[in-house]
Ligand code: SF4
């Protein structure tokens with residue numbers, strides 16, 4: 001299983017990670033911060049890392 005961490009202070013809630021992830025790993029919470037709610041579904045494509053304008057995502061496979 002992968003480990004994904006979001007820097008909530010850096011996250012601006014742009015939704016890019018939600019849009020680019022082919023596995024539906026991310027959702028925006030009520031505070032407009034990204035959460036990796038379906039981490040088990042990750043296929044390790046690294047699109048989220050490339051798509052985050054804030055470099056707010058840490059992913060142990062990317
Ligand atoms: S590595 Fe790919 S599948 Fe995994 S969370 Fe990022 S965008 Fe989604």
Ligand code: SF4
Pocket residue numbers: 006010011012013014015016017018033034051052053054055056057
């Ligand atoms: S792409 Fe980055 S800044 Fe945008 S919602 Fe996702 S984690 Fe936050």
